[in-house]
Amino acid sequence: MAELSYRDAVARGLAQEMERDERVVLIGEDVAKAGGVFKTTVGLYERFGPRRVRDTPISEEAITGMIMGAAMNGLRPVGELMFSDFLATCWDIVTNQIAKTRYMTGGQVELPLVIRTANGGGARFGGQHSQSLENWAMAVPGLKVVAPATPADVIGLMAAAIRDPDPVIVFEHKGLFANKDEVPDGEIVDTLGTARVLRRGDDVTIVALAAMVHTALDAARILGGLGISAEVIDLRSLVPLDTTTLLDSVAKTTRLATVEENPRLVGWGAEISSLVAEEAFWDLDGPIVRITTPHIPLPAAGELEDLAIPSVEQVVDAVKAMSG
């Protein structure tokens, strides 16, 4: 056990897998000599050399296209997109090529690749560098999607993503990079498609992801003080989705709230809500509440950005209201 930051956990997870399997390689802008703009790949260039850790031009279509081609020819490449917002610049490669090729070829093509990218708001970077876009990826058949909330999960889910034979997008949350936590020594390998109940409760289920997990946990603690026992689920993986953990929890608590950084319309919370409204309707004792960023781009000024992203207070108020 040692304390490790979420940021350093990224490098540790990558190093663990690169050590184990020489087919694992990493490319992206400034990932090599500079160790990444968020310092998430520090040390990898020195340890694994310029062939396996390589800086690219500013060419996101090339980065994603190249890892696809490399995955077709025997590598297990990892491509970094510096900010998840840049997914938009290579969205064709990601959605039309990487996601569809196995299916369209009748299963001929295997694409064991990972796209890692810094996601989410809170850093006062403004509208083009702050988005939470895991819902975009979730909407595309053929992509697996994970978004870890803790250092240990970063390592374990990164390893699972790299070992997975399908394309996986790993959303690393910018707002969590500095977070530190105890992490077990030795190899950590997790399982895609498994949510985790981080806090047990009886009155209401709160489902969250990435940075919102911490918001939800803080809210649950406060709610506990108010006599409302909230169960907090960290989804961790949007595809595959752990519907068992979700539905079991709702069956017990009979109430559901989702907390997401996605702007309102068709965020991942909509999928969770619609799933429960269809499959667990009779378990429910009241409306399903979605707490989201409003349907706006994110503003840069600190006071505005903090207002936009769901806060502990907002979650507490919303859950109080639905439990009242």
Add this chain to the structure above:
Amino acid sequence: MAELSYRDAVARGLAQEMERDERVVLIGEDVAKAGGVFKTTVGLYERFGPRRVRDTPISEEAITGMIMGAAMNGLRPVGELMFSDFLATCWDIVTNQIAKTRYMTGGQVELPLVIRTANGGGARFGGQHSQSLENWAMAVPGLKVVAPATPADVIGLMAAAIRDPDPVIVFEHKGLFANKDEVPDGEIVDTLGTARVLRRGDDVTIVALAAMVHTALDAARILGGLGISAEVIDLRSLVPLDTTTLLDSVAKTTRLATVEENPRLVGWGAEISSLVAEEAFWDLDGPIVRITTPHIPLPAAGELEDLAIPSVEQVVDAVKAMSG
């Protein structure tokens, strides 16, 4: 009144607006001399000339970027993306630039532009030319989104989109181009953000869009014969969303089904469902059912594609089951 195809309605809608306002211009691949690959822009080049109707290189980022710039400098441009699948090739321009610029500049920039694109499946074109992507657009704050189901709506919503001061994406459904219907003579201008109740019913509300509207109507007719009175709502516009019509209907019928061509995860039906599960929960007498394409890319072979896209039979069965 005259009979007009959905295909010809596109050209008529564009011509109506180009005639009225010389700031309206059209660019895209093969839209000018060839009249568009779907023949939706036939006659416009001849009528409005090479300055206002112009063929571009195969450069979707240029097409969308150029209409954005032109909208900033006094035009009201319309850009065609031949297939909606190609939105992915210029998704950065659409989502990070066009959608966000008004907000990020504190309202300094007005972007009265329209992106038109052929959307949807059924034509046996395979996975990269058949997608229904209106949910992608709906997820992006700053974009308005319409998807007409009839020739008259094509004209009216196209006109409304062109006159609107905000960016609008018009999804024209490939599977409807050949459909003919009576269309009033003279100018037609519709209103964004208005759904339409196409069939009144008491037992269940079926919400649909574009080609699925016809599927829903056919299903409703059959259900009527089985003693189930279905109300069919054509959403027409995803953003703005006519929640009034939707919630009024559910309040009356107490049951909701959505029929969408989007693949399952975070399709627009999820948003509709979550909205009702939150705001009209106490109106509901049973689970909300989503009928979607499975979460797969679309296959090319006719028999497979027909299986994938929601069919009349599927809708009938699903609604029967929920009403049973």
Add this chain to the structure above:
Amino acid sequence: MDIPVDIRLEMYDGMVRARYFEQRAHDLFMQGLVKGTTHLGLGQEAVAAGFAVAMRPGDMSYCTYRGHNHTLLRGAPMDALMGELMGRSNGICEGKGGSMHLTDISKGAMGSYAIVGAHLPVAAGAAWAAQLRGTDQVSVCFFGDGTTNIGAFHEAVNIAAVWDLPVIFVCENNLYMEYTAISEVIAVDHPAADRAAAYGLEGIIVDGNDADAVYEAAVAAYERARAGDGPSLIEALTYRHKGHSRADPGKYRPDEEVEEWLKRDPIDIYRERLLSLGVTEEILNEIEAKALAEVDAATEASKNAPPPDTAVLLTDVWADGGSSWRN
């Protein structure tokens, strides 16, 4: 370069098989037996033949929706290709790909990509893996003149040049995009060759209707790639005999232009050359007869094949064989 006669016959055989295959595809489309769309490479067979014949097993071809010729000539079974066009269960992609997505990985036909430009970085990536793994493989990427204007072209050729990747970018310049002439949308004469210098590459132009010329350019580029000297960008001048796709009559092209190019049919040219080199009429006739028989057989097999099993709708989204998004 003195091209051995067996190589030449292999190219002729390839071109003839492709020609008959696509003529049949056209007929079947007109009969409604091929649905959706189809983009024929009729008239462009010499490019496919020159490159495919010069390629080694293990080399990788990436092509577009206009990829029937390339896929066939890398060795994909004709009946499975025909079945795919017709959406039958014997299709090479189980009917899930269709005409625009023919793929036979086992033969190095790494797929047909239908979004303009997307496969260029993918082909570069396959070459990068070859370089890293030291496999001696070369990746070849075919695309059209119109494709040179999309961003992915620029990104892919640049990174391939900077990283010295063993990839060959082959622009089949058939003068048109869909219905618009390439000359209307570029500010240079040659969409690919005149851009090569932007990536530190030589601008190479080859007569794409002369299989020998293509073969020679291909051999040189393969050698360069295998020697570690990096990518090539080759512009092959050619012409499509038919319209862009489906039933397009190609009326946007001047009659004289079409006539001129029909006179320069790559198969006619090559047949003449082989005869002049002493190959007998009988040998050529036999190649043609065999090819036609193969096309007939492929057509029959596909007509008789059932539609895809409905179960395949939900297979192969994931490596576990299924499509479930939940646990």
Add this chain to the structure above:
Amino acid sequence: MDIPVDIRLEMYDGMVRARYFEQRAHDLFMQGLVKGTTHLGLGQEAVAAGFAVAMRPGDMSYCTYRGHNHTLLRGAPMDALMGELMGRSNGICEGKGGSMHLTDISKGAMGSYAIVGAHLPVAAGAAWAAQLRGTDQVSVCFFGDGTTNIGAFHEAVNIAAVWDLPVIFVCENNLYMEYTAISEVIAVDHPAADRAAAYGLEGIIVDGNDADAVYEAAVAAYERARAGDGPSLIEALTYRHKGHSRADPGKYRPDEEVEEWLKRDPIDIYRERLLSLGVTEEILNEIEAKALAEVDAATEASKNAPPPDTAVLLTDVWADGGSSWRN
């Protein structure tokens, strides 16, 4: 070209104002009063000055996250820019844009774009509207060396050339992307100039640290654009004095290189030149003092401005002033 002294003083004034403004921005960032990030153009002022001063009202500038200089020199009020960096209610974008999105449409500062390459087609589109409307406006688009490798660069320059658009693409080649040298990711010497021929354009290189040289190149390009002769692609050689953004110390750059370039400070160079041309020290001192006072005042005004009203969070997504997605 004989540049009138008032133009020269205007350029000097612009450079000095930009310099002091950005030095202050740097200090405020270090003090935690500018949050998020900031990308300084310290050392690159001559490019902004040469182009801005040669521009007419109505002309349009498009720049990047490294756009403080350009926005300021088009005439945006300094206090509103400072307020935007500091996220205050007096910000030019009400605090919603931030350092990377400075915009003053009323002055033709058409925005700062933070996704590499995206603004090139947008600038081309503004030029297209000018062409169609016959307004005589020119659109100028500033971007970095690293930007020449992204697809949007290629698409935009090509269409601008083919359509003869009145747009000027200005590559500020400061030798680095973020932390990686441009020379590592291109296969030519000059990221912009050596690509110009691919679009039928002349490769123009200018000393970006010499305001006069920039001004002359700008005037020529504006004339070309207004004459209907189409776009220009200009590569201005320059250097950033600081790191890429935030607190980056720029350690990836060799010390000697940094020293060399610091010796070639565009403001020092220009001050010397003005003195040698007979401009008095007093005049220059006065310009400098005024600029500093302006920066002080802008800083004070912004420090004293309240944070943005919480209500603006939900304004201006739509033209109706609001952000509602439902009726």
